[in-house]
Amino acid sequence: MRIGELAERTGVSTRSLRYYEQHGLLSARRGPNGYREYAEEDVKLVAEIRSLLSVGFTLEDTRPFVDCLRSGHSSGGSCRESVEVYQRKIMQIDEEIRVLLARRAEVAAQLAQSCPGCFVRGDK
Amino acid sequence: MRIGELAERTGVSTRSLRYYEQHGLLSARRGPNGYREYAEEDVKLVAEIRSLLSVGFTLEDTRPFVDCLRSGHSSGGSCRESVEVYQRKIMQIDEEIRVLLARRAEVAAQLAQSCPGCFVRGDK
DNA sequence: CTTGACCTTGACGTCGGCGTCAACGTTTAC
DNA sequence: GTAAACGTTGACGCCGACGTCAAGGTCAAG
Numbered sequence: 001m002r003i004g005e006l007a008e009r010t011g012v013s014t015r016s017l018r019y020y021e022q023h024g025l026l027s028a029r030r031g032p033n034g035y036r037e038y039a040e041e042d043v044k045l046v047a048e049i050r051s052l053l054s055v056g057f058t059l060e061d062t063r064p065f066v067d068c069l070r071s072g073h074s075s076g077g078s079c080r081e082s083v084e085v086y087q088r089k090i091m092q093i094d095e096e097i098r099v100l101l102a103r104r105a106e107v108a109a110q111l112a113q114s115c116p117g118c119f120v121r122g123d124k
Numbered sequence: 125m126r127i128g129e130l131a132e133r134t135g136v137s138t139r140s141l142r143y144y145e146q147h148g149l150l151s152a153r154r155g156p157n158g159y160r161e162y163a164e165e166d167v168k169l170v171a172e173i174r175s176l177l178s179v180g181f182t183l184e185d186t187r188p189f190v191d192c193l194r195s196g197h198s199s200g201g202s203c204r205e206s207v208e209v210y211q212r213k214i215m216q217i218d219e220e221i222r223v224l225l226a227r228r229a230e231v232a233a234q235l236a237q238s239c240p241g242c243f244v245r246g247d248k
Numbered sequence: 249c250t251t252g253a254c255c256t257t258g259a260c261g262t263c264g265g266c267g268t269c270a271a272c273g274t275t276t277a278c
Numbered sequence: 279g280t281a282a283a284c285g286t287t288g289a290c291g292c293c294g295a296c297g298t299c300a301a302g303g304t305c306a307a308g
Contacts, residue, residue, distance in 0.1 A: 004284065014285090015266060033274060035285055055227045059265075077238030086235040090244050093228045097221060103179045104217045111210040114201030120214050128254065138255090139296060157304060159255055183295075255304065261297080267290105274285065 003028075006038045010046040017046070023059055025049060025066050045069055048076045056093070061085050127152075130162045134170040141170070147183055149173060149190050169193055172200045180217070185209050 007014045020026040021036075026045060028036035045066055052062045064085055065076030076082060111118055131138045144150040145160075150169060152160035169190055176186045188209055189200030200206060235242055 002285075013266075015268085018287090019266060033285080035274080053265085055230050075238055077234055083235065083239045083242060086231060086238070087242070087244060090228060090231055090235070093224055093231065097224050097228070100217055100221050100224070104214060104221070106179050107210060107214055107217065110201055111207065111214070114199055114210070115207045118207060118211070120211060126255075137296080139298085142257090143296060157255080159304085177295085249308100251306105251308090253305090253307105256302080258300085260299085262295100263293100265292105267292085269290085270288085272286080274283100276281100276283075278280090278282105 001038050001040075002031075003036050003038070006042060006046065009043055010050070012046055012050060020046070020049060020059070025059065025063060041069070057085075057089060061089065125162050125164075126155075127160050127162070130166060130170065133167055134174070136170055136174060144170070144173060144183070149183065149187060165193075181209075181213060185213065 001009075003014050003017055006012075007017060010017075017026060021028060026042060028038050028042075031037050048065050048069060049059075049062045052065060053059070064079060064081035068079035068082050069076045071079070073079060077086065108120060111120065125133075127138050127141055130136075131141060134141075141150060145152060150166065152162050152166075155161050172189050172193060173183075173186045176189060177183070188203060188205035192203035192206050193200045195203070197203060201210065232244060235244070
């Protein structure tokens with residue numbers, strides 16, 4: 001299939017598909033006219049990439065998952081490196097949450113000081 | 125005082141001070157040689173800006189606080205508009221936290237599926 | 249007088265994941 | 279045959295808060 005069809009079937013722009021290829025996450029045979037030719041499996045690769053991006057992974061983070069799928073595994077997450085990325089990511093998210101909670105408290109404290117009568121939904 | 129001294133006293137780069145001025149948050153008299161001349165109060169203005177930036181405010185967000193200080197209030201947060209920004213910001217942080225918690229759960233679930241034996245610190 | 253520490257404006261680079269346009273070749277439908 | 283709908287590469291724009299040159303003017307100390 002060509003890039004337009006892959007784009008339509010995955011709901012991803014052709015620009016993004018070329019971008020992924022440029023970064024080594026996707027690869028395509030080339031037809032005699034220079035057009036990219038994709039295989040069925042590429043639909044799954046793209047789906048995996050988008051799924052990971054949507055939960056905050058960077059493109060780099062998705063690489064082990066893509067490699068994992070390419071190497072024959074049915075799930076992109078079932079390789080050691082993917083699992084490591086999962087774990088790093090969770091720790092990273094936890095850290096971000098900690099930062100946000102601290103900020104939240106700090107801002108709420110400043111608000112309380114500037115405006116003693118004010119309160120915020122969620123505070124007790 | 126000139127820009128170098130203000131930079132040193134506030135711990136902010138001269139580049140940042142000029143950037144704040146460019147965006148209307150700081151203003152300076154000009155000496156006969158074209159050099160910026162700052163007043164003592166500007167130290168407080170800069171401190172307020174940095175304090176807010178450090179808890180995740182954008183430069184735009186700091187404007188009401190700066191205006192508030194300039195209009196004579198002793199605290200940048202004691203004006204109506206500042207309070208509104210505080211409240212918007214808290215709601216915004218809460219939303220980000222919600223998003224992160226959802227992502228965290230989603231990633232942890234995928235990890236658990238790909239790697240049934242794996243667990244993450246913080247999960248019970 | 250000269251060095252060098254200060255100041256000025258202007259403008260490009262950073263980071264990521266693309267959107268969007270340009271300028272062109274190919275295929276498909278009528 | 280021709281026009282629309284595809285494909286190609288290349289390159290700039292975006293967002294925010296600056297860092298970092300470049301190319302110059304100003305001023306105090308020796």
